[in-house]
Amino acid sequence: MSAIDQMRQAVRASLEVRGLTKAYSSEVSVGPISFDVREGEFFSLLGPSGCGKTTTLRCIAGFERPTGGEILLGGARLDTVPAHRRDLGLVFQSHALFPHLTVAENVGFGLSVRKVEAAERRRRVADALALVGLADLGSRWPQQISGGQQQRVALARSLVLRPPLLLLDEPLSSLDLKLRQQMREELRRLQKQLGQTTVFVTHDQTEALAMSDRLAVLSGGRIEQIGTPEQIYRRPTTRFVAGFIGxxxxxxxxxxxxxxxxxxxxxxxxxxxxxxxxxxxxxxxxxxxxxxxxxxxxxxxxxxxxxxxxxxxxxxxxxxxxxxxxxxxxxxxxxxxxxxxxxxxxxxxxxxxxxxxxxxxxxxxxxxxxxxxxxxxx
Amino acid sequence: MINALSRRSMLLAASGGAAALTAGGIGNAQAQAGRPFTWAATGGTWGATLDRVFVEPFARANRLQVLHAAQLESIATSKLLASCGSAPFDVTNGPQSDADLLNDARCLDALDPGVVRSLGDVYPQALEGNFYAAFNILLFGMAWNTREAAQPTSFRDLALARYRGRVAIPAYGWYGMPWLHAFNKELGGDEDNITPGIQAVADIVRRNRAVIVENADHGSRLMESGEVVIMPYWNGRTARLQAARVPAAFELVPNTVSVGSGFSIPRGSPYARQAQELVQLTLDPARQLEFTRWSLYPPSNRSVILPPELEGIRIPPGALERTARLDWKKVNDHRSRYLERWNREVLNA
Amino acid sequence: MRPTSISSRVEGGAPAPRPPRGAAGDAPSARVWLSGPYVVLLLVALVVPLAHLGAISIFTHHPRLMFVAEPTLENYARLLQPYYLEVLVRTLRIGLVTTLCCMVLGVPLAYWLARCGPTALGIGLFLLVMPMMVSTVVRAFGWMIILGRNGVINQISVGLGFERWLFVMNTETAVVIALVQICLPLLVLPTLASIERIPRSLEEAAANLGASPVQLFRRVILPLAAPGIASGAVLAFLVAIGVVVTPALMGGRGSRMIGNEIYDQLITALNWPFASAMAIALIAIVLGAVIASRAAAAAAERFRREAARRRASAGGA
Incomplete structure (x- = not known):
């Protein structure tokens, strides 16, 4: 069985978000938000800043405690599980690579805290680095590689754990335009290859339309519309969506x-x-x-x-x-x-x-x- | 040291210059010195009373601006040693041992009998050479609790088993050093052979679990609270405990330490003449009586007649002859070595 | 963002980017002149007094003249006596225990302060720093009131019908307790500064990758905050081994530290050469501690890098 086939087996789970709310104060709140992400689907949360997309993602990742509603992964409650036991992949806008660890150590971090045996860990780290095209850079420090390479390391660091769900928090917005387009294609190719269920948060409509199987457009803490890129573009259901997209x-x-x-x-x-x-x-x-x-x-x-x-x-x-x-x-x-x-x-x-x-x-x-x-x- | 020399010569040059400038005028000492008349003494109530009884009248009479350099006597002494000949103080208040040390290092001026006229009235035990005259008699004998202890006959009583856990001894850096020498003499040792004293004190610490008294206030608290019932202590301080209705008494046991407190004059003071006058003032019977009323230490001037209410602190005739005769020069020679032995053998006991 | 202190430490092979230079810095002569006042201050306030101290330490003690300029090694030889070695060992032991206690208490406290809200940080810093403005004598008296034989704790205990049980005053433990309070801010402040520079996203990333709070602390916070913790620990240690008042007031007659010996020789015995020799020895220990901690940090870093490289190449990447 190839490494990719092994990964494929693990990385399919559906996500359900039901009536998720998060109140920060009496004036500022998000939700209720509900949406489903199907197995293997690339799903985007699109909206301007402050629309609630990042809050939703952080609730899924476990960094924020929702005020109400529930989140299910593969049918099981996720919102009651502490962040470090959710086993989700997450790629940050800032990459968030550990500066005191080499590229290989960064990628192996999750395996290491799970006490995966060293030989197996080395093999899987090497596979993951090969997957993102950085097979030769394992011994480098994060500061020694380019922004695009850092982004791939962050991706490999998540994928190596074969997460049932991959969360991407504006991962491309720190890259320059050319690199962004290239990474967009690569990310999408990889996601399709792995059949990785993915939730992608972005404020860039082009990105969302280009990459997503389906997307949700958010505004003011609510979902305006959920649909395929074509539906969202051709048949917007609200004035906001019509104005925001294109x-x-x-x-x-x-x-x-x-x-x-x-x-x-x-x-x-x-x-x-x-x-x-x-x-x-x-x-x-x-x-x-x-x-x-x-x-x-x-x-x-x-x-x-x-x-x-x-x-x-x-x-x-x-x-x-x-x-x-x-x-x-x-x-x-x-x-x-x-x-x-x-x-x-x-x-x-x-x-x-x-x-x-x-x-x-x-x-x-x-x-x-x-x-x-x-x-x-x- | 070159440093001290240059500072001194600069000071001389400066005062000489100032003198030249004011040669035709009034020639005020203050202007020549470039600093107020500075007297070194410990702070607290002791320093304040010295100020009230001696320094203030002196300053008024001489129309001098004065400055109290408040610090521990031993610190003032080390400063004087370090700046011999160009001292930052014009008089310094301390015990004989320090004055003796300073004199040996030739850091003191002799007292001028022409100005310090009362030298002849002072108990000989309160005098040290021609450079020091105490204004009172400080006796470091035995203080005891009249209810819980028996009248002591010797410093050896500190070792009595019935006082276990209820005795105290002075810290070396407080008055432990002279007391150690005095006790040592009692035990047959002398300044060059401290072993009997060290062993006995270590024994008191080990067997009778003696508390180490860090300063006079600490000692008073221990006696007041009854935590300690017998310890080497001051006559005046014990008298003050009595005045505060603490059941305490002072015993002038053999080899009691007699030190006294007096002013000596550092060499090179720009106020040399005024300093002599201040020392004379401290020997004045009326002033001494005034100080005694507060301190309850007997005056050093034999001509002072104590009023009836102070009769209790009067020194019995011949009593001072029973005090220890310490060779301060030798005591000072052994300061450092004996401190080491004290720390090692007494404190580690 | 990457914390600057970390990047400069980790950058290794790649040359660290130089900070941009101001116009004044462009001419080398200007730079030299700018450092002039500091060099003068250093000379006057540090080098000259230290040289003076070093000179006195090899002079011969004289009971009346304090010292005569006859060179001798006797003052240092005296330090090798078992008594002084014991004092030295006790001083270092108290310093180490104090530093360790400060780390155990201080690092979590620094982490909490770095991650709490601005109000809590303000209050916390105030509470932490305020005691530094109170003299150590007053603080020692405060401890006596709490820990003494008839102290608050024992009185409460007696009031509740129990026995007196706390007899910590006048022991080495009491010295350490008081010293921890004195040194804690010295450890917390640099540690706090280095933790504040660790982006929160690193903690979230670690949690997301499955690190439990303990693993997160050990594998991410501690290594990244290590420079701050190390400098705080060195500060705490240096202050702890140099104290005089605290062991005098809190310790028993058997808890004397090197500072007490120096004070006594200087003030009570007027033996400046021996006091200077002890001071020089203390300074040497302090310098040794600083150099050793630096060397240890560098060696640990080299070892870690070496290990990482070996693992990477063994992984066949």
Whole structure:
């Protein structure tokens, strides 16, 4: 059996967090928070600082005592177990390597306190270091290796114990951009290879979307939405999620007409607000009754510019207020009668740029596909 | 030492310069010295009473600014030895042994009989050469509890088995050193052969579990509390215990130590003349009586007539002849070696 | 963040980064001048008096002149007598026991202070440091009131209908008790400073990796706080072996320490050469202790590194 196969066996457990609360004072509290992490899943807790994601992670790790709720690992209560008996893996943002121990001693620390016999310990340390690609650095001191290498040592130090659950506390945010992307891929590859159940805490949405099987978006101590990256991005359920993840035009509106098969007419708020045609897809729920408030979420990339095709649904003439070149993408701010300012973006290709330039001083035709408009409660 | 020499010559130069500056003027000693008249003595009530009875009237009469350098007598003595000839003090208060040591090291001025006129009235036992005159008679004999102990006849009584656990002896650094020599004489030893004394004291410590008395207050507390019923102690202190209605009495046993307390004048004092006047003041009968009223130590001036209420502390005629005759020079010669033997053989007993 | 004291100790092979230099430090001559006042102070306040002391220690004692400048080794030879060796051994024993007691009490206390809230830290530091402002004489009297034959503890005991049982006054134990109180802050303060520099995340990491509180303390806190504990222990030891008042007041006639002998020879016997020889011997012991502790720390570190390297290479990494 290979080392990785051996590790695979141990590192699958499901996590359930049920009604977790943590009160710091009468004003500051987190929760209740509930979510499940499936066996082998890469699950992220995403949110701005102070949203409760780190508190949740520290409650799982056992560094904070929850005020209420329970945490179960593989069906067994975890929150009553002291931190040092939880057997979870944890990688800190600061790496938290022991400066008085060599790389190998750091990785072997958990085995050593468990009194694992020396030969076995050496073998497993060597395997773990090989796993993260640092086979040759065992005798170095933490201060002698780079930040990225320190990060891998921290990871190996956790993985060597074959934890049923790996907790990652913003492990990439102390690395520079290039290294971060590389580590992101490596971490994800390793996690998949091992089938390691992982909870990843981050404030970086790109990281969360790129790496997670599923993620929870937190705000103000509560979970806003749990879903796959695609669900979170395409079908946000709250205004916070829509605004926090990527960029979005959020248009306050009321339901004007309700048709069949998720088709509806939406009157945009404001004087002379236009009516947008909306076609909700599978899994987006039912259209609320006419007259109820709703908000339309339109991603900038779904606002199609200069489309010369036949007049179709949701087509306007708009004026370009601002153009921003972001390299790969170009962003424009548009103004159309009956609509608030709209953000649109497109790939900076030759044809698209030419089309934008060709508008002269006049207006531009803009179209939004009815299926690209997503409704959230108003 | 070069250091001392240079300091001294600098001091001389400085005072000479000052004298030249004020040559045409009043020539005030204060200005020449560059410091107030400084007297060294132990602090506490002893120092305060010296100040009240002797120093204050002296300062008033001479219109001098005075400074009390309060410190243990032995510390003042070592400072004087270290700065022989340019002493930081103008007079120093202490026992004969220290004065003798300082004189041997030629660190003292002789007393001037022209100024210190009362020398002839003083008990000879209170005098030491021509450099020291005690203003009172300090006798270190035996104090005993009149209810729980019998009148002692000798220092040997400390070894009596019936006093086990209830005797005390003085620490060497307090008055243990002269007492050791006195007791040693009683036992047939002399200053050069301390063995009989050391052995006897060690025996008292070992067999009778003697408490080591660190200072006079410590001794008074032991007598007051009844923890100790017999010990070598001061006549005056015992009299004060009596005044406080403690059932204590003082016995002038053979070879009682007679020391006295007096002022001597360090060599090189810029206030040499004033210092002589202060010593004379301490021998003045009226002043001595004043001090005795507080200390209850008999005056050294034989012409003092004690009032009836002080009759009890009067020294009986011929009593001083029974006190130990110690060769202070030899006592001082053996200070260090005997301390070592004391620590090793008595304290480790 | 890495504690600086640790990094400089552990960095080893890799050259430790030099601290940035200020403009004044760039010219070597300027640096030399800046150290001038310190050198002068060192000379005047330390080197000259020490040389003086050393000179007196080889002079011949003279009962009246204190000493004459005839070189002799007799003062040192006298120190080799069994009595003084016994005093020396007792002094070192009291110093070591005191230091050990300070470590046992002080290191957990320092850990607690380093990890408690700012209010508790303030109160704790105040309680720890305040007794340092009280004279040792007064503190010794305080102990007498508590520990004496008729002290508070025995009186309470008698009041409760028991016998007197505490007869610790005038023993070496009493000296150690009083010395521990005197030396404890000296050990706690440097230890506290070094524990405060250990990031909490290291403790969390250790706990997460399965270290029990005891293992955490032994494997993470102690090694990382070792420089602070060591300097605190050296301080405590040095103060403990140099005291005079505490053994005089707390100890019995048989608990004399080297400080008492020096005091007595200096003040009572006026034997400055012998007192100086004892002082020089004490200073030599102190220096020896400092050098030995440094060497021991360095040797332990070398040994540990060597062992780590051997283990790593034996692991076939």
């Amino acid at each position: 960029q979005a035009n959020i248009l306050d509106a009321t339901i004007a007409v309700r048709g069949d098969d998720g088709v509806a007419g939406l009157r945009v708020a404001g004087p002379d607000g236009v009516v947008l045609r909306v076609r909700l897809g599978e899994g987006s729920g039912a259209v609320p009754p006419p007259g109820s408030a709703a908000a339309a979420v339109i991603r900038p990339e779904d606002v199609v510019l200069g489309d010369d095709g036949p007049d179709a649904e949701n087509t306007f003439r708009a004026q370009v207020r601002d153009i921003e070149y972001l390299g790969e993408d170009t962003q424009v701010t548009l103004e159309a009668p009956g609509l608030p300012p709209l953000l649109a973006s497109f790939k900076t290709t030759r044809t698209a740029s030419a089309r934008l330039a060709a508008r002269g001083s006049g207006t531009l035709r803009v179209r939004i596909d009815a299926a690209d408009i997503h409704l959230i409660p108003g």
